[in-house]
């Protein structure tokens with residue numbers, strides 16, 4: 295039996311998510327045993343031609359060229375999985391969606407005329423059909439291995455979509471919002487990180503994006519009770535998953551009220 | 553009831569040492585990062601001496617006491633469920649051989665825990681989980697841990713801001729089900745425990761401790777302290793006709809009101825000492841040679857929890873909150889012949905937005921009464 299072929303694609307991103315695959319040192323041999331790593335420039339310069347049975351796509355769409363390239367990737371991929379906050383929500387670079395990109399290019403680049411970029415940073419799913427979205431900034435290595443494993447066996451990945459609070463409680467971390475009055479995005483953020491920040495007495499930053507169902511209005515009301523001002527709330531919602539619809543709508547609503 | 557004795561604070565560590573000698577791993581309240589949690593204890597210096605906890609809806613603070621009481625707090629956020637029904641349990645593993653495979657139960661031996669500082673409501677919660685896991689289809693994983701547990705109960709002499717065990721008839725005094733029970737007293741220069749056994753195993757341990765006989769005033773002193781706790785509950789819940797009340801009010805507008813506040817974060821179910829929902833996950837290795845089946849805590853607040861053929865059946869916030877509260881306080885009675893709530897107040901304290909089960913029931917009851925009156 296021929297092994298399924300894996301390709302890893304990069305769009306606008308920092309490479310952190312695809313490196314999680316290389317970071318899976320102990321499991322990498324087993325992965326290579328089960329799937330042919332056919333196109334993964336971070337790992338090997340040898341690139342085998344498509345089609346690819348499994349494509350992992352990192353990064354968001356920020357240039358006209360990338361908007362075309364993702365169509366070609368989709369055409370060559372049987373099962374397309376987006377990995378990380380950039381690919382699933384547009385990433386931190388989606389902050390440009392509320393700003394003037396021309397002004398940014400003028401202040402950053404010596405010759406802005408050479409820069410051919412879009413006004414927005416958008417998720418892969420805004421451009422092509424995505425078969426599965428893996429959240430996180432960065433993604434969790436364990437969850438990535440679970441997705442690859444599930445793909446190989448043709449089963450549904452066991453990636454829970456409930457809140458970070460569930461992970462907090464499972465590990466026995468005392469809630470920082472209740473015990474310290476620290477504002478936390480955990481109740482509206484999807485699990486996956488293992489509730490790292492609350493374990494270090496910090497509120498959750500929302501790296502894994504909105505959970506399956508969220509009630510941001512109720513959470514923000516609680517933040518108000520904790521004396522968090524509206525501008526701080528907007529900043530808290532506009533990080534790695536700023537353009538995930540639930541976070542985006544809530545921050546825009548807040549901004550309108552400022 | 554066996555006769556009560558007095559254990560001096562200075563001899564408390566002997567009790568711990570005896571249980572360790574018997575092969576138990578003592579688990580009790582410890583201070584961790586400025587909060588009280590349950591964890592392994594080696595000596596009484598691990599216990600949160602001189603600390604107490606303040607509870608209200610969505611609020612917990614740890615503060616100093618005037619004395620050095622070891623059990624002078626009410627409840628941590630975690631419960632004994634963390635040990636008896638752990639957040640994740642290996643159910644079995646499978647090994648492929650040729651064209652077939654064999655299924656093997658977990659090989660590790662169940663731990664022997666001595667639980668220190670079990671409150672009356674918590675013992676009632678353990679009793680409820682016993683009914684759940686030891687019913688028509690006994691669960692061997694829960695059973696193997698549970699049957700080896702040694703319980704050192706401690707009566708509550710103060711009630712917390714979200715406690716309502718008195719309403720639920722589960723506390724504040726432990727009446728049975730413990731191996732040893734204690735009431736802690738501190739007066740003037742004396743720091744002592746009124747102590748008695750509830751089982752032969754408990755009696756055997758007490759027989760090896762340097763105890764003094766208790767006099768009747770000690771017993772009446774303990775009774776008075778417990779009675780004071782009973783009247784100092786931060787919350788109350790009227791349980792009269794509660795099953796019918798909730799069955800008749802499945803369409804009450806209060807469910808929409810609570811839905812506007814609920815985050816669906818599932819904290820209430822995670823901290824509830826009786827909630828027992830779990831899901832299973834299969835974890836095969838990439839080479840297909842072995843696989844494991846794990847059980848992990850789940851929650852009725854998760855969309856996936858109600859997923860059946862065709863989709864999830866409880867999509868709205870309203871339907872998920874209603875499912876939880878109605879199961880806890882009403883359908884549980886039909887299912888297990890007991891309420892699913894022991895009045896520990898954890899779901900109130902640890903709900904990040906302070907949603908209060910007693911307030912929700914009160915609102916439904918009051919509005920229904922007003923309606924009936926019209």
Ligand code: SF4
Pocket residue numbers: 458459460462463468469470471472478479480481489492497498817819904
């Ligand atoms: S610390 Fe944050 S993530 Fe953890 S339970 Fe509290 S609100 Fe939820």
Ligand code: SF4
Pocket residue numbers: 820823824825826880892893894895896897898899900909
């Ligand atoms: S429902 Fe709330 S008060 Fe009742 S046992 Fe569960 S956590 Fe405690």
Ligand code: SF4
Pocket residue numbers: 813814815816817818819820821853902903904905906907
């Ligand atoms: S009642 Fe509170 S703890 Fe429970 S899911 Fe709703 S917000 Fe979370």
